[in-house]
Amino acid sequence: MRLGVMFDRDLPPEQLIPFARALDETSVDDLWVVEDLGWTGGVSSAATALAVTSRLRVGIGISPAPLRNPMLLAMELGxxxxVHPGRLAAGIGHGVGDWMRQAGAAPPSPLALLEETIGSVRALLRGETVTLDGRSVHLDGVSLVHPPAAVPPVLAGVKGPKSLALSGRVAQGTILPEGVGPAQLPGIREQIGAGDAAEEHEVVVFTYLHIGADAAEFTRSMVEGQASWLGVAPEDVAMAAGTPEEAAAQVKSLWAAGADTVAVRPLAQEDPLRHVTALLSAL
Known part of the structure; x- marks a missing residue:
């Protein structure tokens, strides 16, 4: 059971360095960085965080496949x-449909693009030469000159049934969005399936974090927006909120329900690590 912390996309990018250094001194396992349209680049954020830490695994959550050529993405990840063996986890997803259209990158088949991207990136990172004339990805005899000895896991950031099944087939893990609760996890794991029986499949669950009596009011607008995106009622959006003990209980319930990694997303813009410290004390 791993515990991660997300560097929220609304925090100024220059705060990532002190945030990462402070987190590296705690017992947290992971630091997750975000790649959302218009905010910051996931690869550059991961590189920054890895360079100023010595222990944390840094996860990219997530790179949108429509914006990332698989060869270039494999070069960056490799x-x-x-440079930082054993300390990288790479999430790849469909990207938010509206954002991909805004960027002129909406694919004709998001499922085909994601499957072909993940398959190609994984093969390239293993040092293979890849030729693929797929529905969305076209590569002709490409390979990495310097493939990594410690191949980083590639996870799929997805939520729909078809995409979850795809993740089980081709990825080494699945990243689930904020709001997924312990009641949904067993069914989601079933949709992911066993995948390659010789390979463990890591399930990462993102969850909102806010410690304080104002948690319900503070998180209201974020929860309502996420509920609409997930297609659930706001009261069904799970989060680690309230007292430190209540937040810790939510994290433990996600672990118990089948999450291998719970990555909390502190929503407070001022001193977000205070919420992490309070959670750690309760855990």
């Missing part, structure tokens, strides 16, 4: 994995 470089990070060579």
């Amino acid at each position: 470089n990070l994995a060579r």
Whole structure:
């Protein structure tokens, strides 16, 4: 059971360095960085965080496949994995449909693009030469000159049934969005399936974090927006909120329900690590 912390996308990018250094001194396992349209780049954020820490695994959650050529993405990930062996986890997803259309990158088949991207990136990171004339990805005899010895896991950031099944087939893990609760996890794991029986499949669950009596009011607008995106009622959006003990109980319930990694997302813009410290004390 791993515990991660997300560097919220609304925090100024220059705060990532002190945030990562402070987190590296705690018992937290992971630091997750975000790649959302218009905010910051996931690869550059991961590189920054890895360079100023010595212990944390840094996860990219997530790179949108429509914005990332698989060869270039494998080059970037391979470089990070060579420089910081064993400390990178790479999430790849469909990207938010509206954002991909805004960027002129909406694919004709998001499922085909994601499957072909993940398959190609994984093969390239293993040092293979890849030729693929797929529905969305076209590569002709490409390979990495410096493939990493410690190949980083590639996870799929997805939520729909078809995408979850795809993740089980082709990825080494699945990243689930904020709001997924312990009641949903067993069914989601079933949709993911066993995948390659010789390979463990890591399930990462993102969850909101806010410690304080104002938790319900503070998180209201975020929860309502996430509920609409997930297609659930606001009261069904799970989060680690309230007292430190209540937040810790939510994290423990996610672990118990089948999450291998719970990555909390502190929503407070001022001193977000205070919420992490309170959670750690309760855990």
